[in-house]
Amino acid sequence: MGKHFIAILKLIGLSILFSFSLSSFAEPEVTVKSLIDKESKEAESKTPAEQGAEVKQALKATAVTSAVKEKGEELNIDSLPYDEFHRITPSSAMQAYLRAARQRDYALATNYLDYRNLPPEVKAIAPELLAEQLSLVFDRTLWIDIDTLSKKPEGKKNEAVPSYRDLVAEITTSRGPVQVLLQRVPDEKGENRVWKISNATVSKIPFLVEEFGYNAVGEWLYNHLPKTELLGVMLWQWVYFAGSFTAFFLISVLITRIFAATLHRFRSKTPNDVLAFIKGPICLLLAVLLARSLHDVSNVTIAVVALAQGSTVLLIAWTWVFLRSVDIAKHRLSERFIAQDKPQAVFLLRPASNVIKMLIVIIAILLWFENLGFSATTLLAGLGIGGLAIALAAQKTVENIIGAITLYVSAPVRIGSLCKFGANVGTIEEIGLRATRIRTLDRSVIYVANAKFVDMHLENISERERIAFRPNLMLSAQTKQVDLQSFINACKQLLDEHEHICADPCRVKFKGFTPWALQIDVLSYVNTTDFALYMEVVEELNMAILGLLNEHNCELAKPDLAQLSN
Numbered sequence: 001m002g003k004h005f006i007a008i009l010k011l012i013g014l015s016i017l018f019s020f021s022l023s024s025f026a027e028p029e030v031t032v033k034s035l036i037d038k039e040s041k042e043a044e045s046k047t048p049a050e051q052g053a054e055v056k057q058a059l060k061a062t063a064v065t066s067a068v069k070e071k072g073e074e075l076n077i078d079s080l081p082y083d084e085f086h087r088i089t090p091s092s093a094m095q096a097y098l099r100a101a102r103q104r105d106y107a108l109a110t111n112y113l114d115y116r117n118l119p120p121e122v123k124a125i126a127p128e129l130l131a132e133q134l135s136l137v138f139d140r141t142l143w144i145d146i147d148t149l150s151k152k153p154e155g156k157k158n159e160a161v162p163s164y165r166d167l168v169a170e171i172t173t174s175r176g177p178v179q180v181l182l183q184r185v186p187d188e189k190g191e192n193r194v195w196k197i198s199n200a201t202v203s204k205i206p207f208l209v210e211e212f213g214y215n216a217v218g219e220w221l222y223n224h225l226p227k228t229e230l231l232g233v234m235l236w237q238w239v240y241f242a243g244s245f246t247a248f249f250l251i252s253v254l255i256t257r258i259f260a261a262t263l264h265r266f267r268s269k270t271p272n273d274v275l276a277f278i279k280g281p282i283c284l285l286l287a288v289l290l291a292r293s294l295h296d297v298s299n300v301t302i303a304v305v306a307l308a309q310g311s312t313v314l315l316i317a318w319t320w321v322f323l324r325s326v327d328i329a330k331h332r333l334s335e336r337f338i339a340q341d342k343p344q345a346v347f348l349l350r351p352a353s354n355v356i357k358m359l360i361v362i363i364a365i366l367l368w369f370e371n372l373g374f375s376a377t378t379l380l381a382g383l384g385i386g387g388l389a390i391a392l393a394a395q396k397t398v399e400n401i402i403g404a405i406t407l408y409v410s411a412p413v414r415i416g417s418l419c420k421f422g423a424n425v426g427t428i429e430e431i432g433l434r435a436t437r438i439r440t441l442d443r444s445v446i447y448v449a450n451a452k453f454v455d456m457h458l459e460n461i462s463e464r465e466r467i468a469f470r471p472n473l474m475l476s477a478q479t480k481q482v483d484l485q486s487f488i489n490a491c492k493q494l495l496d497e498h499e500h501i502c503a504d505p506c507r508v509k510f511k512g513f514t515p516w517a518l519q520i521d522v523l524s525y526v527n528t529t530d531f532a533l534y535m536e537v538v539e540e541l542n543m544a545i546l547g548l549l550n551e552h553n554c555e556l557a558k559p560d561l562a563q564l565s566n
Contacts, residue, residue, distance in 0.1 A: 113196060122203050136209065237299060263278070289314075402451070469524045478555075492506075500527055
């Protein structure tokens with residue numbers, strides 16, 4: 001297949017190994033689908049202020065639904081406590097805090113943190129700043145699933161924490177795990193008990209920020225760019241990582257250009273498509289691998305990790321690499337088939353390469369959906385049922401395609417071949433995926449389905465290396481022996497001395513008798529495959545044989561004697 005293509009395959013193999021060494025193929029806890037689902041839930045939920053007077057009844061009902069079902073008691077909703085900040089249950093309290101933090105309303109978010117009994121160094125920090133810093137730590141370290149938190153006012157009772165606290169999660173740090181706790185405390189008026197983020201967790205915020213805070217560039221972008229988001233990723237992060245990838249791409253451009261120039265200098269016969277392959281797909285793939293392995297993790301949040309797990313750009317790069325590899329392989333095989341005088345196989349490469357490309361794209365799309373968190377198995381099941389129906393409907397089409405492949409591979413006939421099939425003779429003009437087009441000697445066109453054509457008895461007339469000359473000589477039964485012998489000798493001499501008649505086999509024999517004629521067997525071959533030249537030689541030989549018949553007093557048998565004999 002060529003040294004260059006083998007080198008490309010080796011390069012792809014090394015890249016695959018490199019990619020495997022960088023990636024963990026365990027299913028991620030957070031995917032793009034979970035980000036979309038979370039945003040959908042937040043969009044569907046309303047704040048207490050938006051719900052107005054109806055929110056009181058809704059909150060109370062939500063808070064105690066499970067408790068009412070368990071006890072089977074009728075409960076007076078109006079007798080339940082109501083909190084304007086939605087802190088009746090652990091689930092509602094955490095959801096309200098996350099919503100306030102997402103909206104960058106840190107003044108509102110302070111109502112969900114317990115600032116009592118804090119160390120002096122923590123108490124000196126503004127409450128709004130603590131609420132903002134805690135949101136940053138959550139973005140960097142935790143994916144909080146609201147559905148796992150208790151929806152009861154009393155919280156969970158079976159956790160390894162005091163009964164007035166609920167464990168949300170644990171953050172792994174260099175000094176050991178830090179618990180994120182919700183604690184049931186008196187509200188600001190001291191009338192009801194509400195859930196807030198525990199002061200035990202709030203006191204750890206300065207340490208957590210020191211451990212998981214953004215770097216200097218990220219901090220500057222965070223403070224100076226608009227606080228807008230897309231799929232949970234903030235605008236400044238999109239800018240930061242887009243700039244980082246651009247830098248890595250420029251580095252990969254420099255590396256691949258130097259490599260291509262060096263390769264071209266030391267191997268001047270390097271094909272242009274190989275150089276373009278290095279400068280294009282390999283360049284993009286290298287940039288993606290560098291960006292995934294060398295990026296600064298200090299600005300990475302859970303949402304960024306979820307997007308990275310989608311591997312969108314990586315899959316695009318790999319797809320481009322494989323598609324271009326198919327093109328290069330097709331080009332090399334075309335050159336090889338042409339050199340081997342198999343031009344008919346070249347026509348098969350285009351549909352075959354298109355099928356391979358389609359499979360590559362489909363596999364890439366399925367992998368992409370799987371990485372995003374969607375079930376590719378379900379999609380494949382649906383495609384399988386539809387594919388079965390399509391396969392049954394396209395059975396004949398598939399048979400014809402297989403027939404076309406058989407004709408191209410085994411090559412009993414080629415495009416341009418003159419062949420005899422059944423009772424017809426014609427020239428092959430096209431071998432399509434469905435049918436073979438043949439032009440007959442009458443200049444009409446016949447289309448024969450490939451599945452049928454490949455099973456027919458095919459006589460390839462174009463494959464003969466020479467054309468037989470076998471005139472049907474039936475001499476009169478009245479011919480004398482001397483004249484017959486002299487005619488046979490003269491005819492044999494004529495064929496032996498002719499420049500276009502092959503020396504072997506070449507014979508002129510008195511084959512036998514019939515009731516009405518003497519049969520002369522002439523077997524010789526005109527050394528040509530050009531039918532026009534063959535007709536000229538035949539005409540010349542026929543005229544010479546006619547002269548020999550006259551010269552040696554030989555006559556052709558008369559047809560009326562043959563009819564009388566019959």
